[in-house]
Amino acid sequence: MHLKRWKRISQRTVIKNDHWSYRLDEFEIEGGSRGQYHYVHTGGSSMVIPVTDDGKILMVKQFRYLNQKESLEFPCGAVEEGLSFEENAIKELREETGFTASGLEKAGEFSPYTGASDEMCTVFIARGLSYSPLKADETEEFEIIPKSYSEIQELIDTNFIWDGLSLAAWLLAGKFLKDISAS
8 A cells, every 4th residue: 555645845943942943844745635744853862871880770760840759760861953863872971871881883763753853862872981071051850760670660560661762772682681681
């Protein structure tokens, strides 16, 4: 079966800030139907799953304003203009955990809000960690929580970890974490 393609006729930015823009597109579907599509446009995001030399995975706890509760997550942030996804991952790792990595391995990418945003999140596994802090934004406060592979899986199974980006990243990262999943 052939799925009908949508063609953008026009696009305008309704609101823009430092992190994203709210856009309104006029579109046409093959066959003549027309409509409007409202969505959030971003430059993407980078998420990092940092693994220590002893096999612990660093997570960050932070307060999430929109949900009015604390969330346990992997370090992540919007890609800043001028940075690659990989460079942004290192910056976020340093800001949120105080560590940098000697190596990053791309685990994959996903769209966190299909239908509402064009954002793509790229997930990296970070190894060879060394302390090299970078000052976080004044609105960000983090508590670093080291967890084992099995502890993270248990926290997911019991719905303690509820952040959708972290859940998707964990699924992508599984094959890269086999060396620590048995411990």
